[in-house]
Amino acid sequence: EVQLVESGGGLVQPGGSLRLSCAASGFTFPAYAMTWVRQAPGKGPEWVSTINNDGGSTSYADSVKGRFTISRDNAKNTLYLQMNSLKPEDTAVYYCAAYHQYSRRWPFNSPRAYDYDYWGQGTQVTASS
Numbered sequence: 001e002v003q004l005v006e007s008g009g010g011l012v013q014p015g016g017s018l019r020l021s022c023a024a025s026g027f028t029f030p031a032y033a034m035t036w037v038r039q040a041p042g043k044g045p046e047w048v049s050t051i052n053n054d055g056g057s058t059s060y061a062d063s064v065k066g067r068f069t070i071s072r073d074n075a076k077n078t079l080y081l082q083m084n085s086l087k088p089e090d091t092a093v094y095y096c097a098a099y100h101q102y103s104r105r106w107p108f109n110s111p112r113a114y115d116y117d118y119w120g121q122g123t124q125v126t127a128s129s
Contacts, residue, residue: 002025004119034070035099038094050107055072059107067085
């Protein structure tokens with residue numbers, strides 16, 4: 001059974017930091033590029049960041065560039081998103097998603113779940129005072 005399980009979300013004050021994790025199982029994690037997508041209340045999904053299968057290439061949305069860092073540990077089958085200098089507009093449910101590395105163009109930045117091979121259940125991030 002394929003699983004993507006996000007964790008690490010929570011409530012943080014603006015300017016604070018959080019580190020999200022996405023634990024993958026049931027598929028060959030090192031063969032897949034990984035993506036973070038978020039959805040704020042009342043808004044459509046927004047692509048956040050993608051990392052290629054070996055971690056050597058990354059891509060970011062302009063809204064998070066310089067504040068968020070995507071990384072992965074293929075030995076642990078885990079994806080991360082380090083979020084610094086959080087803003088109220090970063091408040092959203094954050095999802096991790098996977099696609100086979102060679103099945104899409106690079107960088108693949110779709111925010112739609114049906115464009116991915118696997119999709120997690122999400123973790124809530126709230127940046128508020």
